[in-house]
Amino acid sequence: MEVYLDNSATTKPRDEVVEEMNYMLKEAYGNPSSLHRKGLQAEKKIKKSRESIAKFLNAREDEIFFTSSGTESNNIAIQGLINRYGKRGNHLITSKIEHPSVINIFKHYETKGFDVTYLDIDEKGVVDLKQLEESITDKTIVIAIMLVNNEIGVIQPIKDINNILAKKNKNVKLHVDGIQAMGKISVNVNDYDFDTFSFSGHKIHGPKGIGGLYVKKGLNLPPIIFGGNQETGLRSGTENTPGIVGFGKAVEILEENFQKEKNDVLDLKKYFANKIMKGIDDVKINSYVDDRCAPHILNVSFLDTRGEVLLHYLEQNGIYVSTGSACSSNNKSKGKSRVLDAIGLSDKEIEGAIRFSFTYNNTKDEIDYVVKKLKASVDEIRKITMR
Amino acid sequence: MDKVVSVSFGELALKGLNRSFFEDKLIKRIRNVIRDIGKPYIYRDQGKLYIEANEGNIKQIIDKVKKVFGIVLVSECYRIEKDMDEMIKYSISEVEEAIRKRDIKTFKVECKRADKKFPMNSMEVARKIGHHILQSVDGISVDVHKPDLFVYVDIRGKSYIYTEKLKAFGGLPVGTNGKGMLLLSGGIDSPVAGFMMAKRGLRLSAVHYHSYPFTSERAEEKVKSLAKILSNYCGSFKLYSVNILKIQKAINENCPEDEMTLLSRRFMMKIAEKIAIKNDVDALITGESMGQVASQTIKGLNVTNSAVNIPVFRPLIGMDKTEITEIANVIDTFETSILPYEDCCTVFLPKHPVTRPKLEDIENSESVLDVDSLINEAISEMEIIRIED
Numbered sequence: 001m002e003v004y005l006d007n008s009a010t011t012k013p014r015d016e017v018v019e020e021m022n023y024m025l026k027e028a029y030g031n032p033s034s035l036h037r038k039g040l041q042a043e044k045k046i047k048k049s050r051e052s053i054a055k056f057l058n059a060r061e062d063e064i065f066f067t068s069s070g071t072e073s074n075n076i077a078i079q080g081l082i083n084r085y086g087k088r089g090n091h092l093i094t095s096k097i098e099h100p101s102v103i104n105i106f107k108h109y110e111t112k113g114f115d116v117t118y119l120d121i122d123e124k125g126v127v128d129l130k131q132l133e134e135s136i137t138d139k140t141i142v143i144a145i146m147l148v149n150n151e152i153g154v155i156q157p158i159k160d161i162n163n164i165l166a167k168k169n170k171n172v173k174l175h176v177d178g179i180q181a182m183g184k185i186s187v188n189v190n191d192y193d194f195d196t197f198s199f200s201g202h203k204i205h206g207p208k209g210i211g212g213l214y215v216k217k218g219l220n221l222p223p224i225i226f227g228g229n230q231e232t233g234l235r236s237g238t239e240n241t242p243g244i245v246g247f248g249k250a251v252e253i254l255e256e257n258f259q260k261e262k263n264d265v266l267d268l269k270k271y272f273a274n275k276i277m278k279g280i281d282d283v284k285i286n287s288y289v290d291d292r293c294a295p296h297i298l299n300v301s302f303l304d305t306r307g308e309v310l311l312h313y314l315e316q317n318g319i320y321v322s323t324g325s326a327c328s329s330n331n332k333s334k335g336k337s338r339v340l341d342a343i344g345l346s347d348k349e350i351e352g353a354i355r356f357s358f359t360y361n362n363t364k365d366e367i368d369y370v371v372k373k374l375k376a377s378v379d380e381i382r383k384i385t386m387r
Numbered sequence: 388m389d390k391v392v393s394v395s396f397g398e399l400a401l402k403g404l405n406r407s408f409f410e411d412k413l414i415k416r417i418r419n420v421i422r423d424i425g426k427p428y429i430y431r432d433q434g435k436l437y438i439e440a441n442e443g444n445i446k447q448i449i450d451k452v453k454k455v456f457g458i459v460l461v462s463e464c465y466r467i468e469k470d471m472d473e474m475i476k477y478s479i480s481e482v483e484e485a486i487r488k489r490d491i492k493t494f495k496v497e498c499k500r501a502d503k504k505f506p507m508n509s510m511e512v513a514r515k516i517g518h519h520i521l522q523s524v525d526g527i528s529v530d531v532h533k534p535d536l537f538v539y540v541d542i543r544g545k546s547y548i549y550t551e552k553l554k555a556f557g558g559l560p561v562g563t564n565g566k567g568m569l570l571l572s573g574g575i576d577s578p579v580a581g582f583m584m585a586k587r588g589l590r591l592s593a594v595h596y597h598s599y600p601f602t603s604e605r606a607e608e609k610v611k612s613l614a615k616i617l618s619n620y621c622g623s624f625k626l627y628s629v630n631i632l633k634i635q636k637a638i639n640e641n642c643p644e645d646e647m648t649l650l651s652r653r654f655m656m657k658i659a660e661k662i663a664i665k666n667d668v669d670a671l672i673t674g675e676s677m678g679q680v681a682s683q684t685i686k687g688l689n690v691t692n693s694a695v696n697i698p699v700f701r702p703l704i705g706m707d708k709t710e711i712t713e714i715a716n717v718i719d720t721f722e723t724s725i726l727p728y729e730d731c732c733t734v735f736l737p738k739h740p741v742t743r744p745k746l747e748d749i750e751n752s753e754s755v756l757d758v759d760s761l762i763n764e765a766i767s768e769m770e771i772i773r774i775e776d
Contacts, residue, residue: 312600384601384636 002318003366007203008150008180008297008357009322013246014205020249021207024242032239033228042241049248053212056251057197058188065213065231066244070179070200071101073213074144076235077196078105080221081142081173082114088171089139095119095127095146095156097339102144102177115139121342124292125154129164136168143174147181151339151355152287153297155185162193173219179203183254184262184294195219201243205359206250210243261360266295268358268367273298275371280378284349286340298356299340301349302374305381310354313377319370322355388477389466390445392452393547394436397459397557412560413457419622420451420776433501433543437466449553454620456558456586462539464549469505469542474512475519477548478538482520482527485536485550493530494520498540505542512540556586561621564588567700568663569672570655571595571614571626573606573728576674576703578613578720579711583702584672585621592625592668593617593774594659598632598735606728611772616720618776627662629769631655634761635735642752647737648682649744650753653694658762660695662769670698676711677704681740690749 004012013021024045030038032046046066054061067073082092094106096118106116117135120128127145143165145156158176165172176194181187183204189197194216201210215221215234227236254261273289286299302310307323314321340350356370394417402409414429414436421427421438424447428439440448445463453461465481467473478496485491496517498509507515516538517529541547567589569581585591595610607628614626631654638650659671675683682691692699703711715721 308603309601312603316600384639 001366001369002320003362003370004320005356005358005362005370006320006322007359008153008355010202010208011205011359013202013207014250014253016253017206017246017249021242021246024245028241028245032241033230042239045245045248046239046241049244049251052248052252052255056255057182057214058190059214060217062232063189063214063217065215065234066239066247067211067213067231067235068209068237068240069211070099070177070198070203071211072235073179073198073200073211074099074101074175074177075105076224077175077198077213077215077221078102078142078144079224080234081175081196082109083222083224084220085141085171085173086114089137089141091115091117091135091137091139091141093117093119093132093135093140093143095121097121097125097127097149097151097342098144098146099150099177099179102146106144119145121339123342123344125149125152125339125343127156127161129157129160132161133164133168136164136172138169140169140172143172144177145174146177146179147187148178148184148294148297149339150180150297151337152299152343153180153294153357154288154339155181155292155294158192158194166193180294180297183251183258184265184296186258189214189216196221201247201250204250204254207243207246210240210247212247257360262295264360265358265362268362268364269295269298271364272356272358272367272371273300275367276300276374279371280375284345286343286345286349286353296358298358300354300356301345302352302354302378303348304385305352305378306385307351307353309381310352310374310377313381314370314373317373317377319373322357323353388473390440390442391464391466391547392438392440392445392448393460393462393464393541393549394438394452394458395460395552396436396457398457398559409457409560409563412563413455416455416457416560416562416622417452420455421448424448424451432545435541435543437464437547453553453555455560456556456588456620457560457563458555459557460552461555462549462552464541464547466545466547469502469546471507471512471515474540474546474548475516478516478540479520479523481538481548481550482524482536486524486527489535491527491535493528493534494536494538495529495531495534496520496538496540498542500542502542502544509542512542516540556620558586559588561585561588562590565670566590566592566666566668567670567672568659568666568668569593570659570674571610572674573609573613573724573726574674575708575715575721575724576676576679576711578617578674578724579714579718580672580674580700580702581617582620582714582718582720584700585617589670589672590624591617591621591672592627592663592666594627594629594655594662596629596631596655596658598635599630601632601635603728609723609726609728611774612723613720614772614774615776616718616723618774620718621776623776624774625666626772626774627769628772629658629765631658631765634765637756637761639735641755645737645739645741646744646749646752647735648740649687649690649749651735652682652691653749653753654758654762654765656691656694656699657758658765660697661762661766663697670700671695672700672702674703674711675701676706676708679708681742684742686743686745687741690744690746693746 028041030042032043050064054064110116174194175196178197179200182199197214199212202208282303284301287293424444465477496513498513500509539549571577571593634654
């Protein structure tokens with residue numbers, strides 16, 4: 001049996017997505033910029049994908065831009081905002097638990113003379129709002145926060161952040177990294193007040209190599225890549241038509257099934273968490289199993305095991321997961337997860353942490369199989385490592 | 388005019404009556420490494436070996452041939468007729484070419500005349516060519532002691548003009564000294580040890596130990612990459628990949644914790660010896676260096692050494708880590724060696740390993756284990772991977 005429970009890392013493209021992409025590669029391969037019919041055919045397909053994604057996020061079509069990845073979306077948004085508003089001030093804010101494609105941008109601007117506040121995380125896994133409030137000044141220009149954390153799935157309080165910004169400094173621009181959120185929790189751009197929002201195709205059963213960026217209407221974001229002015233000049237480069245159209249298709253299917261899939265996944269997570277708690281000794285569930293957390297992520301510590309070893313045991317049984325952190329035996333601090341550390345986990349709990357991430361087509365049978373194999377593997381590893 | 392690569396042998400010249408055996412091995416190996424570059428013609432001209440080349444493939448040929456053990460020097464040459472005008476013409480163009488690449492103020496012409504029938508002697512040839520170079524190239528003078536550039540003129544069946552003698556690794560052709568079994572980990576040392584023994588003419592095979600699922604498959608891929616790099620020097624070989632998790636478990640359950648490393652290492656040596664003997668391999672090779680880790684103290688080495696009866700070569704025993712790293716860089720294994728995947732030694736690492744073990748104690752600890760059946764089981768499950776150069 002093969003059970004893929006690493007859907008936060010990437011997802012398997014849906015068959016319909018692959019078919020659409022195949023069509024784009026084999027038939028509608030024209031360059032959307034070409035004046036002839038073949039170009040128009042590709043352009044129309046892109047337009048349809050943009051419409052689908054705009055509709056899904058409740059955004060305008062002209063607010064949706066295609067990029068090559070979530071990483072590129074984060075870069076275009078954050079660098080663009082800093083470049084645009086850098087004259088107003090030199091203070092930036094982000095959190096300590098952002099993805100490298102966000103945090104490393106801030107580290108780069110730090111070397112260019114910007115002051116960066118890296119917000120701490122409280123024991124609930126949420127950014128410290130008090131610290132945020134205190135750190136905002138008139139020099140603050142850009143904040144970037146993720147909506148769903150990739151390690152434990154906790155949802156960050158973007159609306160509270162909006163309120164704080166409204167109170168302290170209305171001019172601050174807010175980028176939200178939505179790469180783990182889109183398609184997993186409801187995202188309606190009108191519910192929030194962010195300026196840019198990034199997302200990615202391969203996290204929602206679309207293809208790799210395609211990302212998206214929402215840019216609020218009226219925000220004149222300068223590009224960081226120059227060329228033939230595709231994507232209204234924000235992201236030059238011949239459009240990745242198979243990627244865009246595959247992405248669009250994935251969103252269309254998602255839109256139809258969103259509520260059901262979301263509920264199914266949450267049920268599955270509850271079922272799994274229960275079975276683990278009942279069936280295996282000395283475990284600790286690190287993710288909320290309610291609406292404080294995205295429904296698809298469940299982080300669990302198996303005490304007295306090593307996450308990576310457990311991962312390889314599971315892989316022998318066709319079960320694919322991620323470790324909770326890249327903690328290695330030789331270097332306890334180097335790869336240690338900040339989130340798991342911040343929510344008060346001991347070193348032992350961090351070392352044995354595994355991230356399970358589910359999707360719509362996982363089943364309870366699969367979960368039963370996984371728990372059975374988990375128990376056997378954990379017992380075996382404990383026998384070896386505990387003497 | 389043709390482009391050729393000249394190849395000089397080192398110690399081979401000293402091998403007396405065996406010389407042709409060594410040379411044949413060497414030529415076979417050269418043919419092998421350049422087999423994908425259009426099978427260039429290889430010939431001898433009065434004792435020296437030449438490979439016919441062209442502008443398009445000469446750099447590639449040199450790069451490959453430089454890695455063949457038994458070769459001391461490699462040069463890119465013009466091959467021309469034994470005609471004085473031609474020799475002058477191409478010597479001048481070699482000088483001009485060298486000046487375009489680097490700063491050259493002084494030069495010297497060195498002539499060797501293997502063909503004694505050539506009407507001028509080597510001194511006369513050198514003087515005449517030097518004179519013409521001085522006349523046609525501006526801003527350059529002769530320095531016979533420390534010139535910036537040598538112009539070499541070899542007069543054999545044909546004449547050969549070149550300016551650079553590239554150093555190869557020397558040593559002896561692979562396979563001229565029998566076979567050795569390398570204990571190949573994913574670290575920096577063992578590939579260097581394998582390289583050094585292959586350089587002395589040993590044909591390698593290698594054994595790698597892992598503890599999957601306690602170690603990752605990526606760690607094994609890394610070892611295969613290292614083996615692949617080694618094969619550029621020593622040719623294709625077999626890599627035996629052995630899972631020793633069951634052995635480690637058995638030691639872990641039955642023996643003192645602080646002897647874990649030494650006891651596992653003894654198993655590794657014994658398994659390697661057993662595979663070696665079965666495959667007609669006469670020695671083991673390890674990357675051990677005196678005092679580098681707890682198991683590599685003199686007493687530790689004594690304990691692991693006495694696990695086997697065939698010779699164990701430790702070419703790095705007297706080297707510092709920096710010296711080993713230098714060689715790893717030269718042979719291009721370093722970058723791969725430092726990739727961060729856990730190898731099987733670190734999984735069961737004791738907190739305080741014994742550094743002055745007594746052989747008797749270790750043998751006593753070992754005696755509670757069913758050593759033979761553990762070894763046989765590990766060997767029966769091993770994977771054999773063919774590493775192609």
